[in-house]
Amino acid sequence: MAIALRYAARSDLGLGPKSRNEDSGYAGPNLLVLADGMGGHAAGDVASSMIVGELAPLDEEDVTADQAIPLLEEALHAANAKLTKAMRENSDLAGMGSTTIVMLRTGNKLAMAHIGDSRAFMLRGDTFSQITKDHSFVQQLIDEGRISREEAGHHPQRSVVTRVMTGQPDDEPDTSLREAKIGDRFLLCSDGLSDFVGADVIEEIVREARTPAEAADRCIEVALKASTRDNVTVIVAEVVDADGDDLPTTVPQVVGAAGRRMRGRTRAIPTSPAEKAAALSRQATGRSDADDDSLELAEDRTRSRRSKIVTRILAALVIAAILGGGGYAAWAWSQKQYFVAADAGRVAIFRGVSQDIGPITLSHLESQSDVRVSDLPVDVQGSVGNTISARDLADARTKVDALRTEAQRCQHLAQTGTPCGTSPTPTPSTVPSTPPSTAPTTPTVPRPSTTAPKPTTTTPPRVAAAGGPGAIGEVA
Structure with a gap:
């Protein structure tokens, strides 16, 4: 059948x-x-x-x-x-x-x-x-x-x-x-x-x-x-x-x-x-095909020919502006980003993006916390080592607080003689104050609990997606 x-x-x-x-x-x-x-x-x-x-x-x-x-x-x-x-x-x-x-x-x-x-x-x-x-x-x-x-x-x-x-x-x-x-x-x-x-x-x-x-x-x-x-x-x-x-x-x-x-x-x-x-x-x-009108969606068909022409002209102007100011815009955008990473063995907040363009560093240290990377479980250490993206400064601080809670939990377990998952590995005595100049192969981005963000089981977590409280019934 x-x-x-x-x-x-x-x-x-x-x-x-x-x-x-x-x-x-x-x-x-x-x-x-x-x-x-x-x-x-x-x-x-x-x-x-x-x-x-x-x-x-x-x-x-x-x-x-x-x-x-x-x-x-x-x-x-x-x-x-x-x-x-x-x-x-x-x-x-x-x-x-x-x-x-x-x-x-x-x-x-x-x-x-x-x-x-x-x-x-x-x-x-x-x-x-x-x-x-x-x-x-x-x-x-x-x-x-x-x-x-x-x-x-x-x-x-x-x-x-x-x-x-x-x-x-x-x-x-x-x-x-x-x-x-x-x-x-x-x-x-x-x-x-x-x-x-x-x-x-x-x-x-x-x-x-x-x-x-x-x-x-x-x-x-x-x-x-x-x-x-x-x-x-x-x-x-x-x-x-x-x-x-x-x-x-x-x-x-x-x-x-x-x-x-x-x-x-x-x-x-x-x-x-x-x-x-x-x-x-x-x-x-970002490519356009001005000669292909067969791909219009239904709601576009009611537009007049004049409005289509105006739209295309505006689009061309916008593209020209982007090409002209793209370099500065990309840099300005990067300075509005935040991420959590390791600095001198401690969890820290960086402003910018965890990439460099040639000799230009796109991030700098915003603040360093009291959380030691070595106090975290080894898998979470990997997350911090690969950087954890944040939506804004407040979100970055929230993530640091969550890591502090995890570190305190491990410290408490250590006092009772109970291992905290996988034993932490020694943290190098010096950690670059800026993330590596190339994107990590397994980036980790915890999704904020208030948004829906949204890169194998043996590697550190790489990308975060959104979640949050308020579920109806049992959490799936």
Whole structure:
């Protein structure tokens, strides 16, 4: 019996301080993609849009089950390479990254690739289960038996993810292939939902909704009622009989940053995969194609020809201004950034970015704390050594306070003769007062608890995503 998908995609900015949606979602007849751009980095919305744009053409591929996983891996590697290229060409994009979940239908099977802490759930009969495993610091602690799942919801490092798409060659996703059965329902979501709404509530929504659209709308509604501080994006898909009475969905839907022309709206944007991929590629890299009007979104078609011309002229002027003042703008932007790193063996706050341009240092010491790096667990030492990005100075101080709490906990355990996880390694007597001049291969960025920021289990955490208190029901 042939199967098909009935689906719905929704996205919302959330109630936090973010001014733009960094999530992107794509749902098509054969493809589901959800990407959560790293808000703690520059241009997370660009990263998620580029990934969706690279993967969208797979919706039109006719592949066998044997070809599906290699095809997903190839497409994700290509997307990662484009992130690298974009960051090399535009310093304003340096450090961007994104989680990714992608599901590709091939016959009666679903191939899936996943990297990061965005989640996928499946409802089959009476069983509701999470079918992805978070690539996060607290998940690693759970796997090692160092904390319980209940403790993970309150751990100070609960928002640190250990693997995401950052343009690095070791950004490898987990892959799987599963049989799809009629009646199965799948939910893909960013942590704007899973960090604020309990798994039991999510299950109830997915189970009781009459349609995927109703489930998706309800997830957004409940996340907002839970005061989600993050962008929240969901894709709900139901497996149906291709020849049955439940008609499958046939029009692709694009939401979030990938459909950012629909600012402030959660309704999906219908367009073909190939068209959307081309449009997203141009938008993400700053390129334009003035002769291609076929890629206009529906809301643009009511504009007069004069308004289009004016818009293009203004865009050209803006690009010229950026090219002329880009160097200074990049430097000025860097001086508004903060990160936490080691200085002379202690945790310190730096102003700027942890990169240098030739002889020019883009960061300087803002303040040094009383927290000794050697008092922290060895895995947290790795986080500090690779630098921890902060949204602003207040956020950096909050992260230092969290590290102080962790150091005090370890000191207390040491007094009782109990080891604090892995024994700390000796800290060098001298630590450069500025971070290394090249970007770390495994950057660590704790997501602030008030935002949704949003780069293997044996390496230090590299990128943080958002989370926060206020979850409804059990923390997922």
